[in-house]
Amino acid sequence: METDKYKKVKLKIASYCAYQERCQQEVRNKLYSYQLFRDEVEVLIAWLIEENYINEERFATTFAGGKFRIKKWGKLKITLALKQKDISEYCIKKAMQEIDLEDYLATIKALATKKLNEYSLRISNEYQLKDKTAKHIISKGFEPTLVWKVLKRG
Numbered sequence: 001m002e003t004d005k006y007k008k009v010k011l012k013i014a015s016y017c018a019y020q021e022r023c024q025q026e027v028r029n030k031l032y033s034y035q036l037f038r039d040e041v042e043v044l045i046a047w048l049i050e051e052n053y054i055n056e057e058r059f060a061t062t063f064a065g066g067k068f069r070i071k072k073w074g075k076l077k078i079t080l081a082l083k084q085k086d087i088s089e090y091c092i093k094k095a096m097q098e099i100d101l102e103d104y105l106a107t108i109k110a111l112a113t114k115k116l117n118e119y120s121l122r123i124s125n126e127y128q129l130k131d132k133t134a135k136h137i138i139s140k141g142f143e144p145t146l147v148w149k150v151l152k153r154g
Helices: 004-019 024-033 038-050 056-069 075-084 089-097 101-120 126-139 144-153
Strands: none
Touching: 004 024, 004 038, 024 038, 056 075, 056 089, 056 101, 075 089, 101 126, 101 144, 126 144
């Protein structure tokens, strides 16, 4: 039988999930912060999945798209962040497929142009200029081979 505390937590957690996409681990942590037992937490997680409040694939796709478009993160950094949130390999793979290759390459090119212009004010050696630019873009999670391909094209 559901207690008043349990009903309140159920409503709270449903609105928490409805507010923005969440992964199971975030919701699980939130439920534990309400001082619930493991069994109660798992029952609520199952209910949230059943009611489609939580969907790992949807979360991964939304997370990846947002980090790419807004923060200009590369696939390597996004993948690492999703792994830290205990997202399955399958969901990560699906999310990465949603990032359009043309947009991805255009983003690398835009970042390269911006950084080359910024660094050229301080660095005159072309090799050092491209090296520093590449390091910056790679640190944002873009694949080194793609970054260097874009930089060599000019």
